[in-house]
Amino acid sequence: MNSETPGYLDVGRTRVSTGKLVDEWTFVSPLRSKGGPNLTVQVSIKKTGAGITFTAHGKCLPQDIESTDIEKLRVAVEHELRFQHDALTGLKWVDWLEVVVAGGGMFRKDGAELKFSYSRIKRAQDPHTGAALTLNSNGLVAPFPLPKKAGELDEGDTASEWKGLNRREQEYEYSYLPATPENLAALQSITDRMTELRARLSEFLRQDAIQASLKNLSNGLGALPDLTQTGN
Known part of the structure; x- marks a missing residue:
């Protein structure tokens, strides 16, 4: 961290x-x-x-x-x-965001999962070289991380051993962007929608309704909860 x-x-x-x-x-x-x-x-x-x-x-x-x-x-x-x-x-620290998306379900046929999170991360420029910097867990500077696609390894890492400083998960996607009010509001909106989707899915598949829900779905009489529609 x-x-x-x-x-x-x-x-x-x-x-x-x-x-x-x-x-x-x-x-x-x-x-x-x-x-x-x-x-x-x-x-x-x-x-x-x-x-x-x-x-x-x-x-x-x-x-x-x-x-x-x-x-x-x-x-x-x-x-x-x-x-x-x-x-x-001359160091000037500003807040950025690290956005992490993990979709383990893409590798399975018997289920699916989606994990999404974001957190603040400090960013500054090296006063001598201009390189982007962040802070490690001890409060000392480290290179600011680069974006990473799911499935990629960080430089120096192998599938069996982490050697990089950031220890990022191979199957997770990492993005970085400024912590503007607009970005924070949009990310919180996604969090709220995923929370509501989880509640709707739990209701759709609750133990006393799952058989009927699946039957209606297979007969084209029902639909899965929609992430894009909230507040209904």
């Missing part, structure tokens, strides 16, 4: 020195394999009248970030360092 957030914050190990909590947090660049910059801040602790305050400071921060909650501080630091990293590198 692809990550939704580029890069990640490595909080390392906390060390205690002269009575103060001292730590070093590093934002690991999603471009690490391409020489992208890792941004580091120091974290210290101090006692105040209200209790304990954690402070993150460093040259890569426009100003110190403070919080009495270490987890809230971590979230704020990661957000700021990701913003600073993208500003430095």
Whole structure:
């Protein structure tokens, strides 16, 4: 599964020195394999009248970030360092969609099935080469996947072994398109229609009606549920 957030914050190990909590947090660049910059801040602790305050400071921060909650501080630091990293590198991430269609029924005579799904996938351009990039499960960059027809193997894969990074199913069809409101609405409409078709098919073949439904169908007196007609 692809990550939704580029890069990640490595909080390392906390060390205690002269009575103060001292730590070093590093934002690991999603471009690490391409020489992208890792941004580091120091974290210290101090006692105040209200209790304990954690402070993150460093040259890569426009100003110190403070919080009495270490987890809230971590979230704020990661957000700021990701913003600073993208500003430095010129990375601009946008949402795309991965659409997957699997029709296992095309290989069978005793039944049919159709699987359809879509999910968001991040996309950006390499600031140096212009190549399309996405994120792997660790939040690091990987080549943006190419469309794939059902029956095709990804480069480097064999029928018995996956060697590619994406581990896509051979018999599935993969398409990629921008996550525009229009595309999202159309894909959701297909999902809704398939859900309704499944309900109609279940009704058509329910156990107390299946014999009559099949008899009517064979005699030309009935029809299968139609995916293109909804709301009736």
